[in-house]
Amino acid sequence: MRKLIVSAITMAILGSCGQDKAAVEQAEKEVFVIHDEVMPKIGQLMEYKEALSKEITSLDSLLKIKSIDSLQKRKEEALALSSSLQDADKGMMDWMHDYNGDSLKTLSGDEALKAMNAEKAKIGAVRDKMLESMGKTAQLLKK
Numbered sequence: 001m002r003k004l005i006v007s008a009i010t011m012a013i014l015g016s017c018g019q020d021k022a023a024v025e026q027a028e029k030e031v032f033v034i035h036d037e038v039m040p041k042i043g044q045l046m047e048y049k050e051a052l053s054k055e056i057t058s059l060d061s062l063l064k065i066k067s068i069d070s071l072q073k074r075k076e077e078a079l080a081l082s083s084s085l086q087d088a089d090k091g092m093m094d095w096m097h098d099y100n101g102d103s104l105k106t107l108s109g110d111e112a113l114k115a116m117n118a119e120k121a122k123i124g125a126v127r128d129k130m131l132e133s134m135g136k137t138a139q140l141l142k143k
Contacts, residue, residue, distance in 0.1 A: 020109025027116035028101065031123055035095075038127045042092065045085055045130060048137040052082045055141065077140060084133035091126040 059075040062068075099119060104112040 020113065024104060024109060024112045024116055027113055027120065028104070031116060031120045034120065034123045034127050038130050039092070041130060041134065042089065045089055045134055048134060048141070049082060049085050049089075051141055052078050052085070052137060056082065074140075074143075081133060081137045081140060084129070085137060088126070088130040088133045091129055095123055095126050 056075060056078050059071055059078065063071050063075065104115060107115060
């Protein structure tokens with residue numbers, strides 16, 4: 001009877017470890033789905049930064065000729081977007097630098113799952129910042 005109880009407990013522990021491992025692996029896949037969605041957009045982000053830089057230079061030249069409120073407002077908007085793009089780029093670079101999937105091996109299943117959920121939230125925020133700033137920049141440059 002005692003062997004049966006010990007075997008049942010062992011099986012339950014091993015079964016939950018397998019479930020924990022599968023949950024952690026799934027969470028890690030979800031993290032990289034987000035990363036892989038936005039990482040290819042870094043090139044476009046850099047192009048937008050360059051386009052905004054040229055726009056700001058052009059607006060500066062125009063504002064030296066004649067100070068017009070609409071030009072000043074556009075310049076301020078371009079500067080804000082340039083800063084937003086820079087923050088988004090830095091967010092991605094920081095996340096990639098700080099991410100350490102190898103550390104999951106040293107954590108228990110529950111801790112590893114919590115860590116992956118935290119990483120998912122971080123990379124999700126990076127994605128949101130990138131897409132928002134890129135969308136607003138595209139709109140400004142179309143004007």
